[in-house]
Amino acid sequence: MPRILIAGIAQEISSFNPVPTEYELFSIQRGEEVLEVNRRTSTAISGALDLFDTRSDVEIVTTFAAKAVSAGPMSAKCWDQLSSEFIDSLRPHVGSVDAIYLSLHGSMGGETELDPEGWVLEQTRALFGDDVPIVFSLDLHGILTEKMLQFGNGVTAYHTYPHVDLYDTGERAGKLLLSIMAGAKPLVARVRVPAIVRGDELKTDSGCFGDLIKQIKSLESDGTILAGGFLIGNPFTDVPELCCQAFIVTDGDQATAERVALELTAEFWGNRQKMQSQLVSLESAVSDASTMEGPIIFTDAADAPSSGSPGDSNSIISEMVRTGYSKSVLAPVTDAAAVQMAISAGIGGSFSAAVGGSLDPRFTPLEFEFEVKLLSDGNYILESWGVPQYSGPTAVLTSGNYTLVVTSRPVSLFDRSLFLGHGLDPQNFHSIIVKSPHCQPRFFDDWAEHNFNVDAPGSTSANLPSLGHTICARPIFPLDDVVEFDPQVELFGV
Numbered sequence: 478m479p480r481i482l483i484a485g486i487a488q489e490i491s492s493f494n495p496v497p498t499e500y501e502l503f504s505i506q507r508g509e510e511v512l513e514v515n516r517r518t519s520t521a522i523s524g525a526l527d528l529f530d531t532r533s534d535v536e537i538v539t540t541f542a543a544k545a546v547s548a549g550p551m552s553a554k555c556w557d558q559l560s561s562e563f564i565d566s567l568r569p570h571v572g573s574v575d576a577i578y579l580s581l582h583g584s585m586g587g588e589t590e591l592d593p594e595g596w597v598l599e600q601t602r603a604l605f606g607d608d609v610p611i612v613f614s615l616d617l618h619g620i621l622t623e624k625m626l627q628f629g630n631g632v633t634a635y636h637t638y639p640h641v642d643l644y645d646t647g648e649r650a651g652k653l654l655l656s657i658m659a660g661a662k663p664l665v666a667r668v669r670v671p672a673i674v675r676g677d678e679l680k681t682d683s684g685c686f687g688d689l690i691k692q693i694k695s696l697e698s699d700g701t702i703l704a705g706g707f708l709i710g711n712p713f714t715d716v717p718e719l720c721c722q723a724f725i726v727t728d729g730d731q732a733t734a735e736r737v738a739l740e741l742t743a744e745f746w747g748n749r750q751k752m753q754s755q756l757v758s759l760e761s762a763v764s765d766a767s768t769m770e771g772p773i774i775f776t777d778a779a780d781a782p783s784s785g786s787p788g789d790s791n792s793i794i795s796e797m798v799r800t801g802y803s804k805s806v807l808a809p810v811t812d813a814a815a816v817q818m819a820i821s822a823g824i825g826g827s828f829s830a831a832v833g834g835s836l837d838p839r840f841t842p843l844e845f846e847f848e849v850k851l852l853s854d855g856n857y858i859l860e861s862w863g864v865p866q867y868s869g870p871t872a873v874l875t876s877g878n879y880t881l882v883v884t885s886r887p888v889s890l891f892d893r894s895l896f897l898g899h900g901l902d903p904q905n906f907h908s909i910i911v912k913s914p915h916c917q918p919r920f921f922d923d924w925a926e927h928n929f930n931v932d933a934p935g936s937t938s939a940n941l942p943s944l945g946h947t948i949c950a951r952p953i954f955p956l957d958d959v960v961e962f963d964p965q966v967e968l969f970g971v
Contacts, residue, residue, distance in 0.1 A: 478536050479658060481529060482570055483511065485522055485542040485580030486563055486597060489618060491713035491785025492586060493936035493944050494549035496836045500558050502886070503545040504867075507566065511539035518864045521580045521614050524647030532655075538574055541566035546887055547785040549936075551587035560593070564600050571604050576658050577611045578650055583619015583634075584711035591716045591948070595624030602628040612654040614646050618711040621667065622718045626969040631663045631726050634706035636690050637681050639891060639915050643862065649697070653704050653726065663703060663726050665969040666734035668742040670721040670962060672954040673712035674752035675778075675939040680915060685748045689723075689741050696737065702727050707741060712944070713785050713937050719949035721745065735966045746962045749954055754778070754914075754939035756932035763796045766929065767804065771907035774921050774928040778914035779935025782887035786912070787811055791833025791843050792933040793910050794879065798843065804907035806879045809895055811836060813885040819849045819872035832883065839934055847874040847881075855884065857898025861917070866894060873899050880906070889913075892920045914939065 490498065506514050515522040522542060529537050541563050551559070579601065585593040594613075601611060610630045615621065617635040625632070633650040636642050657663055678684035686709070693705040704726040710719055723741040725734040766773045780790035788811035797806060812835045822828040826849050834840030855868035869885025882899055891913040896903050903909045904924055911921055914937075922928055932940055942956055954960040 478534060479575040480536045480538055480573060481654065482538045482540060482567070482574040482577045483522060483525060484540045484563070484566065485544070486559070487543070487580065487582035487585070488545040489547040489582055489584040489616065489711055489714070489785055490550050490586045491547065491936045492550060492715035492948070493713060494785050494787055495838065496549045496787050497552040497588065498545060498548040498550065498555055499552055500555040502548060503543045503559060505541070505543045507541055508539060511542045512537070515542070519644040519862050520864070521643045521647030521650065524644035525578050525651040528648045528651040538570055540570065542580070546889055547783050548787070548887060549785065551585070551593070553587070553589045556587040556590050556593065560596065563597065564604070567601060567604055574605070575609065576654050577601065577605065577609060578654055579611065579613040580647060581613050581615055581619070583615035583621060583708065584714040586714050586716055592622050592624055592718070595622045595628070598625050598628040610654060610657040612650050612657065614650040615708065616640070617706070617708060619708050620710045620714060620716060620718055620720070621708055621722055621724060626665055626667060630657055630970065631665065631704060632706070632724060633704045634708055636694060636706070638679055639917050641917065649704060656703055656728070661703060662729045663970050664729050664731055664734055665724055665726050666731070666738045667722055667724045667967045667969070668738040668964050670742050670746055671950070671952065671960055672721050672746070672749050673719065673941055673956070674709050674721060674749065675712060675914065675941060676752050676754040678748065678751045679709060685751055689745060692741065701733060702737065705737065707745065712941050715946045715948045717948060717950060720953070731968065731971065738966060739964055742964055753955060754930060756939060757929050759792060759796050759931050759933050762929035762931050763793070763800055763802060766908060767802055769926055771804065772904060772925045773908045774925045775908060775910045776914065776928055776930045777910055777912045777933050777935070778930065779933045779938035781890065781913045781937050783889040783891050783913055784937035786887070786935050786937045787836035788884070788887040788890070788912060789833055789836045790840050790933065790935050792840065793931060794833070795841070795843050803878060806908045806910070807896065807901060807903055807906040808879070808910035809882045809884065809890055809912060811884050811887050813869065815874070815883050816870050816872045816885050819847070819874060819883070820852060820870060822849050824849050824852055832881065837936065845876040845879070847876050850875055851899055853899060857894055859889070860892040860894040860897065860920070868895065871899065873901065891916050
């Protein structure tokens with residue numbers, strides 16, 4: 478009976494986050510634990526597992542699955558340990574598996590390795606040889622490199638932003654792998670676009686980018702292509718191959734693969750100006766919000782932990798304090814020292830602390846007199862996908878009209894989980910600071926009066942020219958004034 482090996486390693490980083498990712502930030506499952514965890518969640522691995530479970534003619538082997546919240550580049554020590562453990566988990570299965578599915582991200586990065594996913598695929602191929610098909614899946618913000626395409630046989634990617642199709646992406650990867658095992662000859666056509674993008678037009682349920690994804694999904698559904706995707710890269714991962722790109726996988730149909738990839742990228746390039754964030758100055762947002770009934774959302778995408786920031790910005794709160802903002806405010810902030818002071822004070826106790834800027838020196842700590850309302854161990858369930866989250870020791874602190882959820886470590890903030898998990902309903906506040914570029918509408922926008930997308934400083938700012946890229950290929954839109962798009966089709970698997 479054919480045996481399929483499943484493994485994964487994933488993180489999204491910001492090269493502009495001064496705090497490196499250490500090994501301890503990763504949540505790791507090994508062996509049978511990969512099955513146990515992913516069979517009760519909705520991850521990409523879950524989708525592949527459930528598909529393979531419907532087949533009585535294949536056997537599943539799981540080895541290693543590591544995932545970390547977005548942060549700065551991995552330290553050399555972190556990558557050395559993580560990569561060694563990943564490869565060591567594969568070695569016992571060399572010669573005994575017939576196919577491999579890898580759940581990856583595409584925007585990892587380290588101080589000593591700029592293409593971790595490419596390295597993983599290269600080393601996996603070296604271990605198992607050319608006769609074992611390898612299919613991998615990526616985040617829509619992944620950067621699909623030449624090395625990944627060289628050593629993998631096929632790829633799938635998320636079709637949604639905000640991301641709600643992790644499970645489906647893993648299922649599509651599983652179907653692609655089964656097709657290859659059944660005799661399909663995958664050919665991948667890839668066209669790169671010299672652009673990095675951000676903004677509301679990338680929302681796949683409402684923006685112009687979603688029209689491209691609909692075309693790809695239609696071609697997948699009617700069998701014209703085996704798989705396809707459009708990756709918008711992660712503008713905060715400053716690596717040599719950073720770009721946007723389309724990829725099309727067919728069963729040896731080069732003409733179709735080339736045509737579709739070229740058509741998609743031409744349409745994307747024509748819409749590039751639309752795919753930039755429309756930002757509001759911090760001063761204007763706070764001033765305008767003070768006159769509104771609410772609830773009001775302040776989107777602080779520049780400090781989004783899910784994009785790679787440390788989550789310790791206090792920029793919006795600082796402007797509120799400076800101007801005497803009187804509305805009730807709910808905000809998250811990463812500050813481990815403040816949490817320890819809260820623990821010492823105890824629930825109901827008071828203490829003085831300067832919060833913000835504990836990790837990123839671009840922010841100046843802001844002094845408050847706090848009352849401790851709640852203390853927790855930081856364990857809660859992610860609203861979006863039902864998976865466990867860990868913010869480290871966490872405190873809910875109040876000071877006048879401000880309520881802060883202070884965590885010891887950064888956590889993804891693209892839904893209400895951190896708030897709800899600590900007894901706070903965002904709808905009970907006038908102003909809510911949301912540290913995520915986009916959330917599913919039901920989480921905030923559906924009930925808020927207005928959402929201000931604030932032009933605040935930070936390592937994941939949508940003001941892309943402000944970030945300071947030094948590694949990615951230039952020229953690239955919008956970092957450079959003159960950028961030409963000369964589409965070139967690259968073929969793999971021929």
